[in-house]
Structures are given as C-alpha cells and as structure tokens.
Amino acid sequence: MTRAVLSVGSNLGDRIGHLRSAVRALDGALVAASEVYETPPWGDPDQPPYLNAVLLVRDPAASARDWLGRARAIEEAAGRVRDPERRFGPRSLDVDVIGVWADDGAPVRSDAPELTLPHPRAHLRAFVLRPWLDVEPDAALPGHGPVTALLAAEPLATELVALRPRGDLPLESTW
Numbered sequence: 001m002t003r004a005v006l007s008v009g010s011n012l013g014d015r016i017g018h019l020r021s022a023v024r025a026l027d028g029a030l031v032a033a034s035e036v037y038e039t040p041p042w043g044d045p046d047q048p049p050y051l052n053a054v055l056l057v058r059d060p061a062a063s064a065r066d067w068l069g070r071a072r073a074i075e076e077a078a079g080r081v082r083d084p085e086r087r088f089g090p091r092s093l094d095v096d097v098i099g100v101w102a103d104d105g106a107p108v109r110s111d112a113p114e115l116t117l118p119h120p121r122a123h124l125r126a127f128v129l130r131p132w133l134d135v136e137p138d139a140a141l142p143g144h145g146p147v148t149a150l151l152a153a154e155p156l157a158t159e160l161v162a163l164r165p166r167g168d169l170p171l172e173s174t175w
Contacts, residue, residue: 002060003031004067005098005136007119007128010078011041011050011090016169018078018093019053023171025074029057033171034134038164039127043088053171054098054131064100064108068115071095098122098132099142107142118142123150126159 006026010018016036023033034054041047057067078093099118100108110117122128123144129151132139139147150156 002058002062002103003101004057004062004064005100005132005139006055006057006067006071007052007094007096007098007122007125007131008055009039009050009052009094009127010092011048012092013079015051019051019171021078022074022093022095023055025077026055026057026070029059029062030055031058032056032135034131036166036169036171037127037131038166040162041088041090042125042127044086044090047090050127051166051169052127052131054128054135056135060103064097064110064115064117067097067100071097096122096128098128109142118144124156126151126156126163129156130160130163 008019008022019036023030032055036051036053039050039052041050074095075093080092080094083089096119097115097117102108108117118141123141129141129147132147141147141150144150151160
C-alpha cells in the first residue's frame with residue numbers, strides 16, 4: 001500500500017501540540033497536512049471542542065495494518081487512554097485511518113473488527129471530510145463517492161457551519 005488518509009483530532013491538553021506530534025511522528029511519510037479546524041465534539045457533546053486535521057501519507061512498504069499500528073503508536077505516545085464507557089469521549093489524540101490505497105490506486109477494503117476500511121463513519125463526519133479537501137480537492141470516499149458531494153448534502157452541509165478554520169495554528173511549520 002502506498003497512500004493513506006489519516007484523520008487526527010485532539011481536545012485534551014495541548015491540542016495543537018498533540019496534532020504536531022502526529023505530524024512529527026509521520027516524518028518521511030507525510031505528503032500533506034490540511035488546515036487545522038476547531039470543531040464541536042461528535043457523538044458525545046459533554047466535552048471540550050476538538051482541533052482536527054487530515055494528513056495524507058505515503059509509504060510504499062506500508063500495509064493497511066501498518067498504518068493502523070502507526071496510528072495507535074502515535075496515540076499512545078500522546079498519552080491516549082481509551083475509556084470503554086465513552087466511545088466518543090475526550091482524548092489527547094485520536095488518529096483514525098480513513099482510507100488506504102494500493103499502488104495501482106485501488107482502495108483497500110477491510111471488514112476486520114480492528115480495522116474497517118474505508119472508515120465506517122467517515123461519510124458522516126464533516127470534521128474529517130472538510131479537511132480532507134484541503135489536501136485532495138478531488139477526494140472520493142470509497143463506497144460513498146466524491147467528498148464534495150457528501151459535504152453538500154444534509155446533515156453535513158449544516159455541520160460545516162460549525163467548523164472553524166484555525167489558520168493561526170499551522171501544522172506545516174513543524175515539517
């Protein structure tokens with residue numbers, strides 16, 4: 001596999017520091033980082049707002065499971081603690097593998113419980129799709145179509161209003 005889209009988010013502690021740590025951890029594989037967006041929490045409203053971004057990465061030697069392993073290691077380094085009582089609760093850093101594409105451009109699909117590809121809820125999350133357009137304006141989510149079309153339809157079109165670009169918090173200065 002050569003290309004993956006990773007979504008990163010943080011709403012605890014040094015939020016921008018956690019996102020930048022993910023960028024540093026992917027040094028050598030990072031192709032592009034989106035703008036940072038401040039977003040309301042998703043799935044569990046009783047928590048602080050998030051900073052979210054999308055990272056486009058490439059590594060000819062990496063499999064889909066390798067990307068998941070890297071994501072988990074980056075979360076662990078940021079002190080991520082998973083609370084089974086709050087699946088969508090607050091976190092120091094969340095790194096989700098949204099999609100992985102093979103050398104020939106074909107999307108990798110997986111129904112494994114620990115790694116479903118494409119990400120099973122990405123099509124429902126404006127905080128993933130909008131930043132993705134920053135790094136791939138013609139992005140398409142396998143099985144769901146063009147990201148621009150997903151964002152133009154409800155309920156995501158309404159959710160876009162709540163995403164606040166944070167140009168004052170660049171990720172690229174850490175490359």
